Amino acid sequence: MKRLAREVFAGVLLAALCLLSFRIANILPLFKTYSSIWFLPSGVMLAIVLAAPGWLKLVPLLAGLSLYFPAVRDSFALSDEVSITHVIRAIRLYLIYGAAAWILLKITRVSLPIKSWRDVQAFLGVGLVASLIAALTSITLQVAGNRLQLADGLSLAHLWWLGHALGAVMVPPILVPLLMVCFRQPLGEWQWPPPLFWLGQSVIITLAVTLGIIGPNFGVALWYLIIPVLIIVGLYGGFEKSAATVLLAGVITPLLGTLFEGPLPVSDLAVPLVTAAAAALLIGAATSERQRTAQRLIELVAQRTHELEKSHEMQRHLVRSLGHDLRQPVEAINLTIEGLSMRITDPQASKGLDRARELGEAASRLLTRILFYARLDVGDVQVHSEAFEIVALISQLQALYGPIASRKGVVLQWDFPEAELKSDRELLFQVLGNHLDNAIRLSRKGDRVTVRIAEEVQGTGLFVIDQIAENAAQKPGAAGLGLRIVTQIADLLGADNIIEANQRGIILPYPERGI
Numbered sequence: 001m002k003r004l005a006r007e008v009f010a011g012v013l014l015a016a017l018c019l020l021s022f023r024i025a026n027i028l029p030l031f032k033t034y035s036s037i038w039f040l041p042s043g044v045m046l047a048i049v050l051a052a053p054g055w056l057k058l059v060p061l062l063a064g065l066s067l068y069f070p071a072v073r074d075s076f077a078l079s080d081e082v083s084i085t086h087v088i089r090a091i092r093l094y095l096i097y098g099a100a101a102w103i104l105l106k107i108t109r110v111s112l113p114i115k116s117w118r119d120v121q122a123f124l125g126v127g128l129v130a131s132l133i134a135a136l137t138s139i140t141l142q143v144a145g146n147r148l149q150l151a152d153g154l155s156l157a158h159l160w161w162l163g164h165a166l167g168a169v170m171v172p173p174i175l176v177p178l179l180m181v182c183f184r185q186p187l188g189e190w191q192w193p194p195p196l197f198w199l200g201q202s203v204i205i206t207l208a209v210t211l212g213i214i215g216p217n218f219g220v221a222l223w224y225l226i227i228p229v230l231i232i233v234g235l236y237g238g239f240e241k242s243a244a245t246v247l248l249a250g251v252i253t254p255l256l257g258t259l260f261e262g263p264l265p266v267s268d269l270a271v272p273l274v275t276a277a278a279a280a281l282l283i284g285a286a287t288s289e290r291q292r293t294a295q296r297l298i299e300l301v302a303q304r305t306h307e308l309e310k311s312h313e314m315q316r317h318l319v320r321s322l323g324h325d326l327r328q329p330v331e332a333i334n335l336t337i338e339g340l341s342m343r344i345t346d347p348q349a350s351k352g353l354d355r356a357r358e359l360g361e362a363a364s365r366l367l368t369r370i371l372f373y374a375r376l377d378v379g380d381v382q383v384h385s386e387a388f389e390i391v392a393l394i395s396q397l398q399a400l401y402g403p404i405a406s407r408k409g410v411v412l413q414w415d416f417p418e419a420e421l422k423s424d425r426e427l428l429f430q431v432l433g434n435h436l437d438n439a440i441r442l443s444r445k446g447d448r449v450t451v452r453i454a455e456e457v458q459g460t461g462l463f464v465i466d467q468i469a470e471n472a473a474q475k476p477g478a479a480g481l482g483l484r485i486v487t488q489i490a491d492l493l494g495a496d497n498i499i500e501a502n503q504r505g506i507i508l509p510y511p512e513r514g515i
Helices: 002-027 034-051 054-066 070-075 083-107 117-144 150-170 172-182 195-218 223-237 239-261 266-325 327-343 347-377 390-408 425-442 480-493
Strands: 386-389 411-415 420-423 448-455 460-465 496-499 503-508
Touching: 002 034, 002 054, 034 054, 034 083, 034 117, 034 150, 034 172, 054 083, 083 117, 117 150, 117 172, 117 266, 150 172, 150 239, 150 266, 172 239, 195 223, 195 239, 223 239, 223 266, 239 266, 386 390, 390 411, 390 420, 390 425, 390 448, 420 425, 425 448, 425 460, 425 480, 425 503, 480 496, 480 503
Parallel strands: 411 448
Antiparallel strands: 386 420, 448 460, 460 503, 496 503
16 A cells, blocks of 8 residues: 555656646747747656656656646646647657657667666667657647648758757656666666766856857857867766766756747757767767776776785795695605615615615705796795805805715816805806706716806806707706796896806896906
């Protein structure tokens, strides 16, 4: 019962809105034609049929039929035509604009409130065609009733069409979302312009129309000043602000025109208003879609960035976990083998343990490379440049690779100055260690491998020089992961990566020299 009462109350308000639109249009006879009364009602009728739910879509028809009764006409001070004329007019207009709304909702499937580029195109196309049909049927009835000659009616056709088109184009874009709010329907991404915008645009439009009114006094036609106002808002404000400006222009322009100038010829005002309104709505829809697309892209980039950051952090955590969980058992195995080799004196067993120790050391070095490469890959390695003694770097290399070279019978030589070098010592150790490990592994017994650090023309060179034959250097695994590590480190240090037949290393740029 309460629901029915609310619907009846809503119906009464909608009917009053329809009748009020007739009254407002009737007191602003701007176009010196019969179409003046349909300027506002056509848009109100179309908006109600689009937005009202259920049987409330019939309210415009019921409101028009109510004009059959003289008491209703007197209440709204409408024309004193015969009653049947109002009935025919109500049925005719409702069928036209009701059909337009049905086409928009069912065939073109516009989304309410109308906002997207596609929906605005459909709305303008259907609305303008409906206005044309309304004008032609009105002329037909006038001619059929012998109240208008056919030639005169055809000469007025475009003026009547413009009168209907103004209301059909300028009113629904704002009235539809307003009615949706009243009926508690979701508006989606619709954003109402703030009050200051309405006030500011009212002032601007008033100024533009005033200049249009006084322009003829100076022999200048200034009515077209209204066009840039609407277009600029569409370009920079989006659809909601564009729709608001279009409605303000549709209300303020005829009001000022009537108050200060009196009725004006349609050709002076209707054409620029319809043109500017349609263009502004299309431009505003395109601007809003561009803004929404840009916002979605920003949100998508932010989401993807967040996901990448989480993935990056997970990789860093995995690398740290692997460094602890894998290195510890490998080192424990190596220590166990080392302890067994000290207790076992059997030559055959010792030989097997030596082989196991070599494999364990190789696995430890490979694990170290894998973990370091993973750290590089996830950006967990940063450059920490500081001055250090070159001999400290050489001592670190000697301690690790000296015993390995000795067991294989490879002679290590060291060529370096007694000086300081300013760079990242740990990264340089990785570079020389990778090249040195490859050189020792591929060298034969008695070969020499030289670690050379010297000042070159381009900067400070750090090289590993070997005597490996060319065919040996091309064996699978001769460069592999180690070479990729060195390449990434060179990029981090801004160094040149040197890969030659028997010489590999990097050259630090001049800012990193310091020898």
